[in-house]
Amino acid sequence: MRIALFATCIGDTMFPDVPKATAVLLTRLGHEVVFPPGQTCCGQMHVNTGYQPDALPLVRNYAEEFGDASIDAVVVPSGSCVGSVRHQHEIVASRYGNAALCEQVETVKAKTYELSELLVDVLGVTDVGAYFPHRVTYHPTCHSLRMLGVGEKPLRLLRAVREIDLVELPEADACCGFGGTFAIKNAETSTAMLADKIRTIGDTGAEFCAASDSSCLFHIGGGMSRLRMGTRTVHLAEILASVESNVEVTA
Structure with a gap:
């Protein structure tokens, strides 16, 4: 194709x-x-x-x-x-x-x-041959979840990744608070939403928080970095592209 x-x-x-x-x-x-x-x-x-x-x-x-x-x-x-x-x-x-x-x-x-x-x-594929030996939780972004209705597709792909420790994110469908200019125009509300999201991510003990939108990861990653949580963000594509000889992901 x-x-x-x-x-x-x-x-x-x-x-x-x-x-x-x-x-x-x-x-x-x-x-x-x-x-x-x-x-x-x-x-x-x-x-x-x-x-x-x-x-x-x-x-x-x-x-x-x-x-x-x-x-x-x-x-x-x-x-x-x-x-x-x-x-x-x-x-x-x-x-x-x-x-x-x-x-x-x-x-x-x-x-x-x-x-x-x-x-x-x-393409009809869920196992893409990926290898990612880390504890990961997945945040379903609002547009993919609500507007596109991708549902379980990202999780089906992640579950097939070799050596991944995929842990469920509590209150996963809650918005991270980014929303593009929403985070600028409604900073206090956005910050409160982000705090809730970061708390649930921390509860999983995950090394990485994955998502399918870099914008949301940008928001979440910034919040976690300021708190020095140690949890990093990674895009779904980066996990799926990883193979056994290339598994290092930079923050």
Whole structure:
């Protein structure tokens, strides 16, 4: 299968190891991974803060960059960005674009998948040959859980990882408090939500907290670092890309 990788803004600028791990994983599974060089942002930040017209060029760019008919699927290591592509792009295109763009958006969003969706639903694999000998707990991010409905897919993938000690996270479906600009506009509420999340992570005794969105891990990791908990964050893609000869994950 020919799979296009959408790195996302935060992946490109702050967490490049995540899109790299995604490419390594899919290549190891025998698929061709391509990286459309003109890709930018999905436009979620603009839409969420009330700047829908300003998101139009980004929506158009995404549709054009990933609309190549030779691309079988688009993989995104972020439930949040996939949520934007599937639910916000159509709104922006219909309000500020034209019929041609709406058609492009429909075509591209139908083949855009969050990583665990692509692996389990499209490629039909849960055991990717990963090896990660650490105690891990998993935080299901809001967009992947509620908007995309990925359900148990990330956990099915993690349970198949060799030597992993996967422990259940109490109150797992509670939001970490990030929510993009929510953490800035409602800092006190966000901090309280983060404190609850960090407490439950600490209760697991996990070495790593995993998730499928770097933005949430950024928020959680910052909170745990300030408390000197010793627990590190790791993206689902980084665990799944790890093999026995390469299991070291840096903070």
